[in-house]
Amino acid sequence: MKSEKRTLHCICCPLGCEITASLEDGQVVAVCGNSCPRGEKYAREELTAPQRMLTMTVRILQGKLPLLPVVSARALPKERISDCARALRRITAKAPVRAGDVIVPDLLGLGVDILASRDMDHI
Numbered sequence: 022m023k024s025e026k027r028t029l030h031c032i033c034c035p036l037g038c039e040i041t042a043s044l045e046d047g048q049v050v051a052v053c054g055n056s057c058p059r060g061e062k063y064a065r066e067e068l069t070a071p072q073r074m075l076t077m078t079v080r081i082l083q084g085k086l087p088l089l090p091v092v093s094a095r096a097l098p099k100e101r102i103s104d105c106a107r108a109l110r111r112i113t114a115k116a117p118v119r120a121g122d123v124i125v126p127d128l129l130g131l132g133v134d135i136l137a138s139r140d141m142d143h144i
């Protein structure tokens with residue numbers, strides 16, 4: 022059995038607690054240093070299946086601005102964030118758009134929609 026300890030900083034709030042996790046054969050068996058339950062959940066996910074929200078901009082046609090801010094509807098697997106960003110660079114939305122509109126459904130088959138994060142009126 023392989024045992025190891027990993028230290029990470031919780032990113033769920035500005036306190037940034039330093040969390041130490043004990044792993045056995047890659048499985049988290051204990052977590053300490055977190056000041057609330059969110060820290061334990063974060064550490065367990067980060068060490069087994071890390072995920073991140075994706076925020077960026079895509080081009081938009083006939084909008085009042087040339088770029089539209091977008092956000093993933095929920096967190097995506099961290100190892101796919103670069104692929105997702107690359108795919109979104111090829112996307113062009115079309116104005117008008119309302120905040121929350123789906124700009125790309127089911128991005129890369131990951132089951133996560135990409136949503137407009139603001140309204141964008143037509144020129």
Ligand code: SF4
Pocket residue numbers: 031032033034035036037038055056057058059060061
């Ligand atoms: S463990 Fe809780 S209190 Fe500490 S940084 Fe994470 S969310 Fe904030």
